[in-house]
Amino acid sequence: MAAQQTSLFGDVADPEPEVLIREDGDVRLYRNWWTPEETRRLFDQLRTELAWQQTHIQMHGKRIPVPRLDVWYGDPGHPYRYSGVRFDPEPWTPTLEAIKSELERRQGLTFNSVLANLYRNGQDSVAWHADDEPELGRNPVIASLSLGSERRFALRHKTRKDLAPVRLDLPSGSLLVMAGTTQHFWQHQLAKTARAVGPRINLTFRTVFGAGDGGL
Ligand SMILES: O=C(O)CCC(=O)C(=O)O
Ligand SMILES: [Fe+2]
Numbered sequence: 001m002a003a004q005q006t007s008l009f010g011d012v013a014d015p016e017p018e019v020l021i022r023e024d025g026d027v028r029l030y031r032n033w034w035t036p037e038e039t040r041r042l043f044d045q046l047r048t049e050l051a052w053q054q055t056h057i058q059m060h061g062k063r064i065p066v067p068r069l070d071v072w073y074g075d076p077g078h079p080y081r082y083s084g085v086r087f088d089p090e091p092w093t094p095t096l097e098a099i100k101s102e103l104e105r106r107q108g109l110t111f112n113s114v115l116a117n118l119y120r121n122g123q124d125s126v127a128w129h130a131d132d133e134p135e136l137g138r139n140p141v142i143a144s145l146s147l148g149s150e151r152r153f154a155l156r157h158k159t160r161k162d163l164a165p166v167r168l169d170l171p172s173g174s175l176l177v178m179a180g181t182t183q184h185f186w187q188h189q190l191a192k193t194a195r196a197v198g199p200r201i202n203l204t205f206r207t208v209f210g211a212g213d214g215g216l
Contacts, residue, residue, distance in 0.1 A: 014106060017177070020166050021155060025182030029168070033145070033175035043147040043172070045095045046201050052118050057083040067192070068124040074113030078208040081133060089113055096203075103143055103205060107177070111143065111205040119151060119200040122193040128156070132183040135208050141179045146170040148200040155188045172200075 017028035034042070052069040072080050073096050074089035081087075092100070096114060104110055117126065131142055150172065156165040170176065178188075190202075 024185035026180035028177045030175040031171055034173040039147055039173035049093050050116055069118040071116050078112050078210045080208055111207055113208045114203050114205045117202040122197045125192040126190045128187045128189045130183045130187050137209055143205040144176040145203040146174050147172055149198040151190055151200050153190055155186050157186055
């Protein structure tokens with residue numbers, strides 16, 4: 001039975017997660033990880049507090065804007081790589097630090113970085129990819145929190161045709177945890193939509209191994 005816990009964010013009973021993927025990976029969804037009130041408050045705080053920026057990638061020698069705003073926060077000394085270039089993360093804000101401690105306590109995990117994404121409308125998206133950069137280690141645990149408008153998330157196996165793709169609308173206040181070998185065998189995306197949708201914030205907590213951590 002899930003324990004009733006008192007948290008910074010109120011009294012929350014964590015229900016058992018829904019298991020979305022158990023073959024060649026491990027993906028679980030906690031639908032009501034935050035209450036609607038917490039979710040609204042955190043969405044407003046993060047929308048105004050975070051240093052949202054436009055990231056560009058190099059493609060065929062051209063500088064292309066990614067279709068969303070994003071920003072990395074994390075412990076110093078754990079640079080992340082984007083399009084082959086290393087960047088230092090921003091220092092934790094109080095809101096992100098509180099969310100991180102809450103996540104670590106309730107999930108029994110630790111993280112040192114978070115990539116925050118802001119999808120401004122239905123035209124913002126993230127293309128098929130796996131979070132398999134070497135600095136995330138062999139079997140990364142990625143904890144993904146959704147706030148704001150519901151958007152369609154999808155996972156597909158890279159090679160096996162017998163495993164059906166998983167598609168679901170990620171509710172506001174939900175926590176999706178991708179673990180085990182998920183990033184080796186599966187890709188995920190957040191597709192564009194023609195529907196009129198408001199903004200969505202996604203926080204993906206990760207552990208980025210720095211040069212001194214060894215054991216990648
Ligand atoms: O917005 C999402 O739900 C997914 C974001 C994602 O896959 C990423 O930032 O790596
Ligand atoms: Fe991802």
